[in-house]
Amino acid sequence: MPEGQIRKALSGFYYVYxxxxxxxxxxxxxxxxxxxxxxxxxxxxxxxxxxxxxxxxELLERRNxxxxxxxxxIDLGVVVTSAVEPDFSPQLLDRFLVTLENKGIKAIIYxxxxxxxxxxxxxxxxxxxxxxxxxxxxVYLPKKTEQxxxxxxxxxxxxxxxxxxxGQSGAGKSTLLNTISPELVLKTAEISTSLGRGKHTTxxxxxxxxxxxxxxxxxxxxxxxxxxxxxxxLRELFPEFLRVQEDCRFRGCVHLKEPKCKxxxxxxxGEIADYRYANYKQFYDEISQRRPDYSKKK
Numbered sequence: 001m002p003e004g005q006i007r008k009a010l011s012g013f014y015y016v017y018x019x020x021x022x023x024x025x026x027x028x029x030x031x032x033x034x035x036x037x038x039x040x041x042x043x044x045x046x047x048x049x050x051x052x053x054x055x056x057x058e059l060l061e062r063r064n065x066x067x068x069x070x071x072x073x074i075d076l077g078v079v080v081t082s083a084v085e086p087d088f089s090p091q092l093l094d095r096f097l098v099t100l101e102n103k104g105i106k107a108i109i110y111x112x113x114x115x116x117x118x119x120x121x122x123x124x125x126x127x128x129x130x131x132x133x134x135x136x137x138x139v140y141l142p143k144k145t146e147q148x149x150x151x152x153x154x155x156x157x158x159x160x161x162x163x164x165x166x167g168q169s170g171a172g173k174s175t176l177l178n179t180i181s182p183e184l185v186l187k188t189a190e191i192s193t194s195l196g197r198g199k200h201t202t203x204x205x206x207x208x209x210x211x212x213x214x215x216x217x218x219x220x221x222x223x224x225x226x227x228x229x230x231x232x233x234l235r236e237l238f239p240e241f242l243r244v245q246e247d248c249r250f251r252g253c254v255h256l257k258e259p260k261c262k263x264x265x266x267x268x269x270g271e272i273a274d275y276r277y278a279n280y281k282q283f284y285d286e287i288s289q290r291r292p293d294y295s296k297k298k
Contacts, residue, residue: 025054
């Protein structure tokens with residue numbers, strides 16, 4: 001039985017790529033009974049008498065998956081965040097980063113709209129760039145004259161990868177993809193100034209062959225919850241905490257009220273950014289508050 005990959009899902013159809021051809025398929029009836037939902041990016045076994053009437057027979061094991069956007073087997077997540085309109089939000093950026101860390105997905109940060117800010121604001125963002133790079137993330141913060149080179153450099157990461165673009169609405173994901181591949185007809189989001197967030201414009205998920213890999217443009221959204229992150233895992237999703245947690249006095253330290261906590265010492269010394277620690281505490285509180293209800297569902 002042939003094995004292919006779902007490259008697009010639309011209106012109940014799954015478009016499977018196999019040996020240079022795309023086959024339109026529908027899901028097998030018992031998928032619903034088995035609580036299985038095929039996702040773009042899934043590798044599948046399928047049957048097809050012709051390219052328009054195939055049936056998905058089996059989903060192969062996934063390496064990872066995201067709920068928003070609904071994609072499986074992701075290698076790389078490009079978090080697109082804007083310098084302004086909407087304003088840069090390290091808290092929102094960290095939400096995306098911990099989500100990707102939780103799924104074992106490598107993250108790249110790309111900051112857009114730097115041509116709309118003054119030099120003082122650019123230098124403030126430069127400090128964020130340097131901090132995130134010290135954690136191991138690649139961060140693009142191109143000035144107006146550097147944007148073409150930055151996009152070209154970003155494209156070098158796509159080869160042999162399944163890449164997802166994600167970030168708040170209106171941050172410029174579709175605009176950035178249009179720049180990467182001008183032949184794509186992707187609608188760009190309009191910012192709703194009254195709400196301070198963008199409108200959803202991307203209607204379905206599709207994997208697009210680009211620069212030797214597959215790239216997905218995904219619906220933007222202005223908030224991301226942490227519903228899939230377990231409380232005991234959160235501390236390990238902050239690379240700077242993970243590096244030093246063995247130096248905490250107590251094994252299993254969650255870096256809140258424990259004495260002799262190395263993380264808190266480094267926050268006080270300015271070696272771990274205050275805002276990152278504040279975001280960690282906020283995320284911890286959020287997960288703690290929903291945990292009883294979350295546990296009942298499991």
